[in-house]
Amino acid sequence: MPDFPSIEEQLEVIERGTVEIVPRDELISKLEYSKKTGTPLRVKLGCDPTRPDLHLGHSVILRKMRQFQSLGHHTILIIGDFTAMIGDPSGANKTRPALSKEEIVENGKTYFEQASKILDPNKTEIVYNSDWLSPLSFSDVIRLASHYTVARMIERDDFLKRYQNNDPISLHEFLYPLAQGQDSVHLKSDIELGGIDQKFNLLVGRHLQKEHDLSPQVCLMMPLLVGTDGSKKMSKSYDNYIGIDDKPEDMYGKALSIPDELIYPYFELLTDIAVDQLQQFKTLAETDPRNTKHELAWHLTRLYHGTEKADFARKHFEKTVVKKDIPDDMPILTLPANSESGILALLNDHNFTASNSEARRMILQGGVSINGDKVDDPQFVLKVEQGASYIIKVGKRKYFKVESSA
């Protein structure tokens, strides 16, 4: 019989960083029951296999899942392939194309690979919700839909907003929360994890479980991680994210760009610093933001790349950003000796700029230099001397080196 830590210890870990646990006393009684009977709790997390690039925003919830694993509970990762296959044609902003089965399986794999940097893959059960959702008949779906009213649906914050903004809401979008809730019914989950924006969906699961005479799940919600811009939630589309797969130097640099108020929340939500030591980082973040932020950047980088690379990333940052030196490694372009290339073509053909016009603009704004000398003429032609090399800087921090072939 598995031996779980005490309820107090478990709660301390579980509650770290949470926004809301609905309802908390049910969580406690579930934990008590679990400890008494030696039964792990079933912890559910759904993921959307459409965009498999995970960033630290996703990691907040995955880390919570990982904590449950460490406590000895059973975790289930649901690949939401069913809904992804249907696609979401209206969405608030963008049309999400329906994905093929193959793409979804592929995305699911990629997702799991990335998530495995955080989760213990051996302790993660992976399920696809099409397994139980696709066999549902139309009458099953209608029955499912009868459990919820329109009024309750448009209570949901984002529906309400879109409704008030006269933005379209497609009918099937109302079915999504029900599908997610059905997952909880099927899996008999004890706890469902999600971002605070998932509150409505999580509660639907609870509601549906009750209707099926199941023990309703506890909904545990994590805050939405604010992105590096300090205002919007971390998201790829806002380009304010730190990717789990980001290079160590990028991770370090991006972490340093966060506003000071975010230092502590990042410590709490994203690092392994023990609960009882967090308070001291909170104080440090206020008294010595510069060094504490470096500390944070280092911890984050270490978590995903190891100590050695984190140390390197720190040095790299000091060198390139603080001292504005050129980095140690950069892409190298080998050109024939004595060849001549127009600067515009050179930048553009190798994707250092998005278009010829951008390259031109960049030059006119003083954003391009060769070996430290600004290039101010878009017509500039680089003559590659035998054996020489040229370090070309494009914009703030894109560098590459041109070398002559022997």
Added chain:
RNA sequence: GGGGAGGUACCGAAGCGGUCAAACGGGGCAGACUGUAAAUCUGUUGGCUUAGCCUUCACAGGUUCGAAUCCUGUCCUCCCCA
């Protein structure tokens, strides 16, 4: 089914038939500055063989010397009524 409003660049939003590659705001990018890739200030923001040219204002046609602006049809969205 009936009536009304509307679809403009990455987003929001202006736009008298010519002076519109299209105001303004946000975002992005660049420069300066900085503990920082933050903040701030300045500039810039369709493409190209760049003093010029080409392609854009839902889509397809039409009127006109000339259309984002007028007309017709199609598609899409929102509101009110049923």
